[in-house]
Amino acid sequence: MTITANYIKHIEREIIEISLNALEKNELTEEDLKNIAETVLETSGKIALHDELLTMLEGLAVNWPIFSNTLILEKRKKLEEHKGAVIDSVLGLAKSGQIQEAIAVAKSFTNTNAL
């Protein structure tokens, strides 16, 4: 799934806000902020797919757990998108009488939804 530049900007903004709040609460240091900024500046420009965004967020959350919530939310969004696509596909197959195929697609979703 591709994402827009505006969406990336929205995520960047969220990362900055989280970082500044954490700095104010002494949960992060200036050095942390510098590293976070470097990470985001280096990677965000190259992001075109939602998966790439998730990779960046995973990288951040590993080092600074304050970004875990953002990561979880983004994963859920991806899951919702996927779910929508599966439902469309199952319905399409069912309508055309391909019931077994429809069941297989639905199963594949339930097997992979533990993202």
Next chain:
Amino acid sequence: MTTEVKPNAEVTQRAILETKTPVTPAELLRKNLVIETRKKLDEGDVQGALVNMGLRHEADDKYTGNADTVISAQKTDKEGNREWTGDEKVRRDESINAIKLANGFVEKGWPVDAIEQNALIDAVKPALATLWPDAKAFFEDTAISPAVREARVKDFIEEQLKNPKVRELVQQLLEQRSGKKPPPGLEVPMELKAKAKEVEILSDQNSKAKTRVNSELTAVNGDLSREYGDPTAKPPVGGARWADLQALRANRGKNVGDKAAFTRDIASKDARLAQLLRSRDSSGSIVSKGSDGWSKTDTRGASFKVIQGEIDALTKDLDDPTDGLRAKLRGADSELAKLADYERDLAEWNAEKKRLEGERQTLIDQGNLLGANNTLLKGEIRDIVNARINWEKQYVADLQSTMTDGFRDHLTDQLRQAEVAQKKVLEEQIASTIDPAEKKLLEGMAGRWDQRKESGVFRKREVTVANKAQVDIDYALLMTPPPKGGPEIILRKMLEATGAPAMTTAEIDAKLADKAFVDKMQGDVITKLLERRLDTAKMPEADLKYIAESSWGEATIQAALQNKDALKKLEAQMRELGLSAGTMHEMFSKKGVKKGLLLGILLGIITFGVVPGIMVKEFIKGEAI
């Protein structure tokens, strides 16, 4: 009514006492980081915000010393953070910058960056100008463009600042000055601040109470004026009730009299009426009414009619709505009651007016008292704040002159070292010579053109500096062509000078006729005089040229060339410049050499230990002077 001017001093004082302590430089930087980054976000510049977030915002206390905490901010914001006024901020920034400049020099020495170099040069220039005006004169006294002249000054300063000793001196000064803290008496005591705040609150309340009283007084005056006018005005100005009041007051006596008379009449007539009614009723129990109202057949009808007639007349007298006694009594009563109302209102308003005027006066007195207290407290605080400001200004000035003072101390040390070395040589010479004339000249060289002076900032030293008055006299004499002037006259003056051993004119004449003696002494004496001249004033190119090309100039140059220490320094400098020492020696012996410049270089190196590199290069190239 009383004015509510209760001070909430306890709360105020607590609020002040709970004011937060000053934030540290690290906290300031952190706050700045957050503010600046958020500002970028608000502007929609997310990339800019990320870049700002990634910049290094390190609080390096050693670069700011304690300037952040030493410079006071007399105000705080609602959160208790210090709020610097313009002047306070300037002092803070200036002190931080001064510390940074000096600390940068202590840590890195002579910087690579041209801007930093210029900052250091600007910082130490004042030392050159004050301690060695001669040096300034020397550098300016050339036919070279200002740009090159500046380069020479820079060369000289750079050479000095590269000496690690300057760094040591600056470091000592910096540690001593940047660590200073204001004496305890320069803090405004919290109690004083709280008291001033309390007076301020009371003054505010007083002011509000005055406004309220004035407003109430205006309302009462309005009522009075509207209803009663201004009876004190001439002629009196009437209000709505004024004419009524005058009339009621005028009628009061009549009304009181009438009321009494009416009351009496009514009582009398009521009594009579009652009597008549009783008579009529007792005689009229058998009465029956006829067409005229009463039976004509009644034997008592005639007397009854008489009684009834009187009753009717009395009833009319008493109860006629217009002329009846009761109506008249009501009229008199009503006027008297109205008068009483008017008088009561007037009295109440006047009483209220008086009360409010009294209250106003009390508030004015209170206000004056508070004002006087306020002036006293503010004055006391201002004195402390001003003393603090003066201390801070001195703190900043000391920090700003750290580089200059370190440099000056270094130059003073150098002067002293050179002086000690020179003195030692001269003392040895004086001790070893047996010729009284030679001894006298050497002693003259050791003291004739010198005077003692205290110098140095951090390390006070008594140094020998040129005696400008004597140097000027002798230099003018030297530059005067013979027979009135010239080196021989200088030698004669020195031999004639008071002090042991005393010499007769004949002895002096004999000595000056001794060519070997003159050749031996003249070069050193004149070189010494020229050194001192260079210490005190400009030595223009024309003078150098005149000396170098005069019959005695060669001897002076040769004498200067004998100064091995100076030559050693010159050779070292030449090596630094990438010029071989051999080349310099060769140049000395070349024919047609620019002797003026050569003399300038030699004197400069003897006097200052270094000459501008560009001057040496020019000499080697043979392109200048």
